[in-house]
Amino acid sequence: MFSFEGFVRIDAICRGIFRVAALSVLWLATTVLGLGVLGFGPASYATAKSMDRWLRHGETPSVARTFVADVRERLRESMLAGGVVLAAGAVIVTNVFLAPTWILQAVNVLALVVLGVATAYVFPVMVATDIATTRRRFAAALLIGFGSLHWTIIGAATVGAAWWLLWTYATPLLLLFGAGLPAFVVGLVTRIVFRPLEESPEVPGLTRRSVHHPMIAPATEQVS
Template identity: 25%
Template structure:
């Protein structure tokens, strides 16, 4: 029992250590891109590194994996990031426009706006994990992010809960932001996204298997 508790404590401490190190790598990647061009590549590289770690690569080098991903995805991460930043800015402007709108259609437009915001947030949560996992094209990545986000409602809700708890914790203990402010949220988002991916694939495989069985039964009939 004591040995099991010691092992559990060791794993927790090891996880905290890697979270701190990943945060240092993220800061390094952010600085390397001169801030404005480093934010999104550093975030993508962190997601890629977490994915490789979670998928069970025992010989993983965090530093090599991070900077290799930073370099490989530098352009695309910035394209994704600034595209979503632009969409977010447009939604922000639209919000204030709707507040001042005096029209019989205002309530309908506001409902549509809320739906767009939900779509935006859900796809944003899955965006980098989807690209890190599938390495697809621009629009295909966004489409997959939307589909997986809405077809995995439990994981999506858990992401929101985790981020809310983390944000509350950061507000109470602001020093943690410097130490693990980026790595911990990305860890939980990426881990939950990977769970959603595997669950979705299992469902797809089951559907394919059922279709094959039905075809086999028809051919034998």
């Protein structure tokens, strides 16, 4: 028989699965409503904010209500970051297919990998740090992604395997969890990466930020 603690653990797992699915659906809806180009950045920022609030700070407020507030929170900055990602991705993918030599194609495939790493971490960087410019946020995202390359590889492999399993055996669930799964994995990685920074107040380049959202713990030390 299950103990009370076992039922509590199962309930927590079910709530976590529901949260990932809800964030995935909200990300997709926001991106579509923003016609892709305008919606991608705010949706990704809001998803990263929700994951950071949950996985790093242990806060689990209403998903929909806080997601809408997070979309509006840094709308201009998140739209700019999303626009950079989409524009760079369009150029790189075009070059992959139209490059006249295989060497140029290989270079662009490598650039696509670098862009993928930057995209995975740039929105968590926006959430967790006081870095002021888009260029520096992307630089910090690359520093985190390649500075913790083993976690990046493990996370990418986990997401790839999960997507493949869903595509092969439960395709409708890919639509339900497709965006939430990578956000969840990146949230786990950034929780690990940011932990030593939070515990090292004397590390150069770190600043203590004041979190403006009422649901989040008051302060953490961050990469700048």
